[in-house]
Amino acid sequence: MHAHHHHNEHPNETASTRIGWAFFLNLAFTVVEFIGGILTNSxxxxxxxxxxxxxxLSLGMAWLLNKLGQKDATSTFTYGYQRLSLVGALINAVxxxxxxxxxxxxxxxxxWEPEMPMAEGMLVMAVVGIAVNGYAAFRLSRGKTLNEKVLNWHLLEDVMGWVAVFMVGVILMFVDWPWLxxxxxxxxxxxxxxxVARYLVTTVKLFVQATxxxxxxxxxxxSLQELPAVQSVHHLHLWSLDGESHVLxxxxxxxxxxxxPQRRDLKAKVAEVLAPFSLAHTTIELEAPVEQCRDEHCPPA
Structure with a gap:
C-alpha cells in the first residue's frame, strides 16, 4: 500500500522569485559588508x-531547492531533491x-588593545544594512510558505543586528569607547x-534518519494500533527528508x-487516521495473522 502526497513538491513561482530577490540582494550586500568592515576597521x-x-547561503540553497523541487523524482533521486537541503545546511554550518x-x-x-573604528562609516553601513535587509524581509513577508517565513525571521534578525551596529556607531561619535x-x-x-550548534544537531539527526x-x-x-482489524504493529519507521516532509x-x-473488500476498507481507514499527520510518503504492509514477516529482525508471528 503506497500513498504519495506532493503538497510540498511544487512551490509556486512567486515564492521562488521572492527568495531569489532576497538571495541576490543579500549576497551583494554581504560583499559590501566585508569591504566596509575592513575600511571602517570594525x-x-x-x-x-x-x-x-x-x-x-541559506537563501541560495532555498532558492535552488525551490527550482529543483519543481522537477520530478528520478530513478536516482526517488524522493525528489528535498534532501539536498540537509547538504546545504551542513555546508552553511561549516x-x-x-x-x-x-x-x-x-x-x-x-x-585588551581596542582600536577605534570609523564611527561615521559604521553609521552609513548600518543605515544601508537596515534598508537592504528590511527590504528583503518585506519582500519575503508576503510569502505563505514555511520556507519563506523561516528565511524572513533570519532577515529580521539581521535588521536587529544592524540596529545594534547603528547604536554603537552613535555612541562612538560622542564617547571614546573603542572596546564596544x-x-x-x-x-x-x-x-x-x-x-549553528542547534541547527547542526538537528541536521545530523535527520542525516542518520532519527525520528x-x-x-x-x-x-x-x-492511531494504527487502535484500528479494529489490526492486532499489532511492527517495523514502524518514521524519518524525514528535510525536517518538514516526513516518511512512514x-x-x-x-x-x-x-x-x-475488507482489505480495501482497512486501507481506507489507515489513510483516514494518517491524514492529520500530513506525511509526505507512506508505505504500509498488511500481514495475515499466521504470515511470517519477510524482513529481518521482525518479532515472532
Whole structure:
C-alpha cells in the first residue's frame, strides 16, 4: 500500500522569485559588508557580514531547492531533491563556524588593545544594512510558505543586528569607547554559534534518519494500533527528508484473515487516521495473522 502526497513538491513561482530577490540582494550586500568592515576597521561589521553570509547561503540553497523541487523524482533521486537541503545546511554550518572562529580571533585581542573604528562609516553601513535587509524581509513577508517565513525571521534578525551596529556607531561619535566594537562582534558571533550548534544537531539527526518527532511517532503508532482489524504493529519507521516532509513505513499484523473488500476498507481507514499527520510518503504492509514477516529482525508471528 503506497500513498504519495506532493503538497510540498511544487512551490509556486512567486515564492521562488521572492527568495531569489532576497538571495541576490543579500549576497551583494554581504560583499559590501566585508569591504566596509575592513575600511571602517570594525569587527562588529565583519561579524555581521559573516552572519549575512550564512543567511545568503541559506537563501541560495532555498532558492535552488525551490527550482529543483519543481522537477520530478528520478530513478536516482526517488524522493525528489528535498534532501539536498540537509547538504546545504551542513555546508552553511561549516562556513559559519569557520567565519566565527576568524572573527573571534580578531575581536578577543581587541578587547585588551581596542582600536577605534570609523564611527561615521559604521553609521552609513548600518543605515544601508537596515534598508537592504528590511527590504528583503518585506519582500519575503508576503510569502505563505514555511520556507519563506523561516528565511524572513533570519532577515529580521539581521535588521536587529544592524540596529545594534547603528547604536554603537552613535555612541562612538560622542564617547571614546573603542572596546564596544569588539564586544558587539563577540556578542554577534556567540549568537551565530549557538544557532549553528542547534541547527547542526538537528541536521545530523535527520542525516542518520532519527525520528524527527518522538511525540508524532507515538501518536501514529497508537492511531494504527487502535484500528479494529489490526492486532499489532511492527517495523514502524518514521524519518524525514528535510525536517518538514516526513516518511512512514509500517507492518500491520491483522487480527483475522481479510478478503479483498475488507482489505480495501482497512486501507481506507489507515489513510483516514494518517491524514492529520500530513506525511509526505507512506508505505504500509498488511500481514495475515499466521504470515511470517519477510524482513529481518521482525518479532515472532
Amino acid at each position: 569587527t562588529a561589521i565583519l561579524a555581521d557580514a559573516v552572519h549575512d553570509l550564512g543567511d545568503s 562556513v559559519l563556524i569557520t567565519g566565527s572562529v576568524w572573527i573571534m580571533s580578531m575581536a578577543i585581542p581587541r578587547l 566594537d569588539p564586544l558587539l562582534s563577540i556578542a554577534f558571533t556567540l549568537f551565530i554559534l549557538v544557532n 524527527p518527532d518522538a511525540e508524532l511517532y507515538q501518536n501514529i503508532s497508537v 513505513t509500517a507492518h500491520l499484523v491483522l487480527a483475522d484473515d481479510l478478503d479483498a
